[in-house]
Amino acid sequence: MSWKNIRLIFVKELVGTIRDRRTIIAMIIIPLIFYPLLFTGIGYFNKLGSMKSEEATSNIIIYGAEFAPQLVKYFQGNEKIEILNIKENSSSKLENGDVQAVLEIPSDFKYKIEQGGAGVLILKYDATEAKSRIAQKRINQIIEKYKGEIVLQRLSHLGLKEEFITPLILKEENIATAEKIAGSFLAVLLPYLIIILIFIGAMHTAVDLTAGEKERGTIATLLVSQISRLEIVLGKCFAVMFISFTSMVLGLLGLTLAFLSGASIAGGIEGAKFGISINTIFLIFLVLLPLVGLASAVLVMVGIFARNIREASSYITPIYMLTIFLGIISISQGIELTSKMFLVPVLNSSFVFKELLMGKICWDHIITTFSANTIIAGFALLESTRLFTKEEVLFRS
Amino acid sequence: MIQVEGLTKIFKDKKRGKVVAINNLKFECQKGQIFGLLGPNGAGKTTTLRILATMMVPTQGKAEVNGFDVVKDANKVRRHIGFLSSETGLYDRFTPRETVKFFGRINGIEDKIIEKRMAEIFRNLDMEDFQDVRVNKLSTGMKQKLSIARSIIHNPPILILDEPTVGLDIITARTVIEYVKKFKEEGKCIIYSTHIMREAEKLCDVIAIIHQGNIIAKGTLEELKKNSLSDDLEEIFFGLINQGENLK
Numbered sequence A: 001m002s003w004k005n006i007r008l009i010f011v012k013e014l015v016g017t018i019r020d021r022r023t024i025i026a027m028i029i030i031p032l033i034f035y036p037l038l039f040t041g042i043g044y045f046n047k048l049g050s051m052k053s054e055e056a057t058s059n060i061i062i063y064g065a066e067f068a069p070q071l072v073k074y075f076q077g078n079e080k081i082e083i084l085n086i087k088e089n090s091s092s093k094l095e096n097g098d099v100q101a102v103l104e105i106p107s108d109f110k111y112k113i114e115q116g117g118a119g120v121l122i123l124k125y126d127a128t129e130a131k132s133r134i135a136q137k138r139i140n141q142i143i144e145k146y147k148g149e150i151v152l153q154r155l156s157h158l159g160l161k162e163e164f165i166t167p168l169i170l171k172e173e174n175i176a177t178a179e180k181i182a183g184s185f186l187a188v189l190l191p192y193l194i195i196i197l198i199f200i201g202a203m204h205t206a207v208d209l210t211a212g213e214k215e216r217g218t219i220a221t222l223l224v225s226q227i228s229r230l231e232i233v234l235g236k237c238f239a240v241m242f243i244s245f246t247s248m249v250l251g252l253l254g255l256t257l258a259f260l261s262g263a264s265i266a267g268g269i270e271g272a273k274f275g276i277s278i279n280t281i282f283l284i285f286l287v288l289l290p291l292v293g294l295a296s297a298v299l300v301m302v303g304i305f306a307r308n309i310r311e312a313s314s315y316i317t318p319i320y321m322l323t324i325f326l327g328i329i330s331i332s333q334g335i336e337l338t339s340k341m342f343l344v345p346v347l348n349s350s351f352v353f354k355e356l357l358m359g360k361i362c363w364d365h366i367i368t369t370f371s372a373n374t375i376i377a378g379f380a381l382l383e384s385t386r387l388f389t390k391e392e393v394l395f396r397s
Numbered sequence B: 001m002i003q004v005e006g007l008t009k010i011f012k013d014k015k016r017g018k019v020v021a022i023n024n025l026k027f028e029c030q031k032g033q034i035f036g037l038l039g040p041n042g043a044g045k046t047t048t049l050r051i052l053a054t055m056m057v058p059t060q061g062k063a064e065v066n067g068f069d070v071v072k073d074a075n076k077v078r079r080h081i082g083f084l085s086s087e088t089g090l091y092d093r094f095t096p097r098e099t100v101k102f103f104g105r106i107n108g109i110e111d112k113i114i115e116k117r118m119a120e121i122f123r124n125l126d127m128e129d130f131q132d133v134r135v136n137k138l139s140t141g142m143k144q145k146l147s148i149a150r151s152i153i154h155n156p157p158i159l160i161l162d163e164p165t166v167g168l169d170i171i172t173a174r175t176v177i178e179y180v181k182k183f184k185e186e187g188k189c190i191i192y193s194t195h196i197m198r199e200a201e202k203l204c205d206v207i208a209i210i211h212q213g214n215i216i217a218k219g220t221l222e223e224l225k226k227n228s229l230s231d232d233l234e235e236i237f238f239g240l241i242n243q244g245e246n247l248k
Ligand SMILES: Nc1ncnc2c1ncn2[C@@H]1O[C@H](COP(=O)(O)OP(=O)(O)O)[C@@H](O)[C@H]1O
Pocket: A392, A395, A396, A397, B011, B012, B013, B019, B020, B021, B039, B040, B041, B042, B043, B044, B045, B046, B047, B048
C-alpha cells in the first residue's frame, strides 16, 4: 500500500467532485447563501409585520358602555385603543378586519360589581389575526388593571391589606450558567443536525465515485493500472470523508449564520452566549471523525456493490431512514443510557455529542464510541475492498 | 507476447445457470502483429480480453502476457498493457492533459517522463488544440483520441482493444484504425476484437473467428480463404457457423 497512490486517487476524486456544479450548489450555495437569506427574509418580514401591528391602534366596539363607565374611561385613556361608535354588523366588521375586537358589557354589570359579585364581560376577537390578538392583549391588560382596583377596594372595605390575598411569595433563582443553557438547547438539536449533515454530504459523492464510475465505464481504466484495489477504495473513501466533513462544517456554519441573522433582525436572542470551550470542540471532533469515516465507508461499500447510480440510491434510502430514526431516538428526552448503547453506531455519537455539549466528559463513553465506530468503519472498508476484487460485483450486468 | 492455452470462463448466472462464455481457447500473438478476434455479439470477445487485461480470472486454462501469468502476476501484466474498449469511459470534468497525466501517474510513470510523452502523443494524435478543454465539451472523435492517449501514456508494448470503433462515426472509426496500424508499425503487439468483417480484413494479421465461446477457425486472411470455398470473409464466416450448427 502506498500513500502516494492513495493520494493520487484522493486528489482526483476531490477535484472531480469540486468541479461538479451540483456539489458546489449543495455544499456552498445552499448552506452559506440560501439558508441565511431565507432566515433573514423570514425574520425581516416577521418583524415588519409585527412592527406594523404593534404600532397600529386597535379599533374596538363596546356594547353597553353605559353599564361600566369606570371601565370605559380606562379604554378611552389608552392611546392605542380607538372605540368606534358603530352598533351594527359588528361580527362582519370583525371578520373583515375593520375592527379588531368587540367587547360586550351586560346590563347587570354595574350592579354585580357593587354587590360584590362577578361582572361577566364577553370579548370577541379573531385569534388567527395578529392585529386582533394584539387588541385582545391590550383589552386584557386594561381589564386586569381594573380588576386589581376593584379587589383593592373590596379588601379595604373589609379592613384587609393587599397581602391578605397573596400569602405566599416564591422567589426562584436559576443557577444554570449561560454555557449550560446554550448547551442544553444545542444538545437537543445539534447531534441530530450533525449526523444528518454528515450523511447527506457523503451520500451523493460516495455514489458518484463508485456506482457512478461503474455506470460511466471509467472503472475498468483504474483496474488495469498499477494502483491496488485497496488503494483505490481508500483514496475514494478519504475523498468522501473529506467532502462529508466539509459539507457538515459548512452546513453548521450556514445554519448558525442563518439563525443569527434571522434572530438579530427579529429582535436578538437575549443573553444567548455560545459558551463551548476549545476542549469540548476538540473532543467533539474526535468523536466526529470515526462517524464521518463510518458513514463514508458504508456508503462507498453500498455504491461499489450497486450496478448503477439508481440502484445505489435505492439501497441508500433505507440506510438514510435508519440514520434519521437513530437521530430521532437520540433527540427524544429521558432515555436511560446504558453502556451497551454506546456500541450502536450513530446513536453513540449522538449521545456523546449531547454529553459534551452539556459539559459532561465521560471518557468511557467517548472511548467506546470512538472504538466501535472506527472498527465498524474498518470492516466496511475491508468489505469494500473485497467487493472491489470480485468480478461478479464489478461486472454485473 | 501473448499466449493463451485452454482458456475457459464459466459464469454462474442467476437466470441462465452456468454460461460457458469462452471454451478452451488457444492462440498467440507476436510483437508487431495484430491479432483479431472476430465474432458476433455474445461470442466471448469481451470476456477473453478482460481476462487478458487481468480484470477477470479464468475458470480454467492459462494466459501469459509478456511472459507473466495474468492471474499470478497480474500487477506485472498491467504494467505492460494498454486497455481500451467501447465501454471504457473518460472523466467528464477533467481536461485531456489532466486525464493523461493522471493515468501516467497511476501507472507509476514519473512526471517528467509523462510531460515528454504527453507532448509527443498529443502531437501525433493531433490533440494540441483541445488539450485544455474539459472532456464533456469534446466531440466523440476527440474523446476517442483521448482514450487512446490515455491507454498508451505508459508506453505499453501490448495493446488490448475491445471493439474500439463501436458507436463511432465512420470518420472517427477510420482515425482509430489508422492509429492502430501505426502502433503496429511501432512494433506493438495488438489484440483487437471486432464484429465487423471489413475491419478484421483490413487490419488483422491473424484472425480468429469466435462463435459461442469457441474459436472455429484461425489463420491469416489467406489461410482462411484457402481452407474455405469462398474469397469473402463474410461468406467464410457464415459457412463456418453453419458447419458448426450442422455438426450439432
Ligand atoms: N458478468 C457476466 N455474468 C454472466 N454472464 C456474462 C457476464 N459477462 C458476459 N457474460 C455472458 O458471456 C457470454 C459472452 O459475452 P461477451 O464476452 O461479452 O461477448 P462479446 O464481447 O463477444 O459480445 C455472453 O453469453 C454473455 O451474456
